[in-house]
Amino acid sequence: MEKFRSVPMVVVTWSMVLMVWLMLGVMGGPVLHKVGGSKGWTEHGVNYTEWSTQENVYVGDWLIFKFDKRYYNVLEVNETSYESCMDRDFIKNVTRGGRDVVQLTEAKTYYFISAGGYCFHGMRLAVHVRDYREPAVPAPAPLSSAAVSAALFPSTVTSLWLLLPHFKLF
Numbered sequence: 001m002e003k004f005r006s007v008p009m010v011v012v013t014w015s016m017v018l019m020v021w022l023m024l025g026v027m028g029g030p031v032l033h034k035v036g037g038s039k040g041w042t043e044h045g046v047n048y049t050e051w052s053t054q055e056n057v058y059v060g061d062w063l064i065f066k067f068d069k070r071y072y073n074v075l076e077v078n079e080t081s082y083e084s085c086m087d088r089d090f091i092k093n094v095t096r097g098g099r100d101v102v103q104l105t106e107a108k109t110y111y112f113i114s115a116g117g118y119c120f121h122g123m124r125l126a127v128h129v130r131d132y133r134e135p136a137v138p139a140p141a142p143l144s145s146a147a148v149s150a151a152l153f154p155s156t157v158t159s160l161w162l163l164l165p166h167f168k169l170f
């Protein structure tokens, strides 16, 4: 009996581990991605294609563009305009003060460019936004008290299962 009274405590512990895992991995809140890392949004030395492929961006996340607003700006455009660096008839002007954020609310590819010649100098960004947060670790199997008991007392459970067919014979 002493052994079995410890089971609820184990269940509580596992529930807490599960909750922490859910909060950190699956339900993790929106992430703010700093475009271009420490260099920010600039024509100097950032490959935004490479930056983008290294980021895991999900619906609800934010981008922050840090730039020198005397030269650069941030315009959301469609794919065609991104490919051709066309800054007319953009979708949205994200530019405000040079530390400007935009939330990515849909699972699609977003395109941003800096107007003028700067897009041709590399200031264009395509961000693939994904629909859900992939768990960082494999999901644990749903916990039942039977599973917990089995993990704690494998020999007991195994012997019960071995005995079961014999009972059925009678």
Ligand SMILES: *[C@@H]1O[C@H](CO)[C@@H](O)[C@H](O)[C@H]1NC(C)=O
Binding pocket: 047, 048, 049, 050, 122
């Ligand atoms: C950026 O990196 C990608 C992938 O490595 C490469 O294909 C592309 O040519 C680079 N762009 C520039 C402007 O260097």
Ligand SMILES: *[C@@H]1O[C@H](CO)[C@@H](O)[C@H](O)[C@H]1NC(C)=O
Binding pocket: 078, 079, 080, 081, 088, 089, 090
């Ligand atoms: C993209 O935007 C440009 C400029 O507004 C427009 O001419 C073009 O038709 C658009 N392309 C698509 C596929 O929507």
Ligand SMILES: *[C@@H]1O[C@H](CO)[C@@H](O)[C@H](O)[C@H]1NC(C)=O
Binding pocket: 073, 093, 094, 095, 096, 115
């Ligand atoms: C974008 O918005 C900023 C700030 O409101 C403004 O100064 C700038 O002229 C706008 N750019 C374009 C291309 O409309």
